[in-house]
Amino acid sequence: MEINFLAAFFASFTGLILGYLWYSVFFAKSWQKLSGVSESQMKNGMPKRALGSYLLTLVMALNLAAFIGTGQSPFFGLFAGLAAGFGWVAMAFGSNYLFEHRPLKLYFINAGYNIILLSLMGLIIGFF
Numbered sequence: 001m002e003i004n005f006l007a008a009f010f011a012s013f014t015g016l017i018l019g020y021l022w023y024s025v026f027f028a029k030s031w032q033k034l035s036g037v038s039e040s041q042m043k044n045g046m047p048k049r050a051l052g053s054y055l056l057t058l059v060m061a062l063n064l065a066a067f068i069g070t071g072q073s074p075f076f077g078l079f080a081g082l083a084a085g086f087g088w089v090a091m092a093f094g095s096n097y098l099f100e101h102r103p104l105k106l107y108f109i110n111a112g113y114n115i116i117l118l119s120l121m122g123l124i125i126g127f128f
Contacts, residue, residue, distance in 0.1 A: 077126020
């Protein structure tokens with residue numbers, strides 16, 4: 001098994017950029033309302049949460065890079081990321097959300113983020 005650590009490192013920054021756009025710009029109000037997160041909670045401790053989120057995304061990128069390997073095409077990386085995001089993460093979220101009686105719209109916001117995140121990370125890893 002070969003892991004392209006440089007590719008995983010660059011791909012992990014996608015989480016910071018996409019996460020900011022997804023949860024602060026595109027779906028901020030809907031996500032906050034559905035998840036019960038207040039404006040003050042959003043601002044309180046943001047640097048620690050951003051660092052923690054980045055480290056978790058780095059682990060995701062390393063795992064995805066191990067799955068993709070080296071010498072693959074960007075198309076394969078994109079497909080592998082999509083498969084991981086949709087087939088693993090979104091389906092696991094779906095099961096949890098069903099039993100937790102959480103809103104379907106919140107599921108689509110959170111699962112959609114992970115599907116796009118892993119797809120983009122796979123694409124980046126595939127380019128290296």
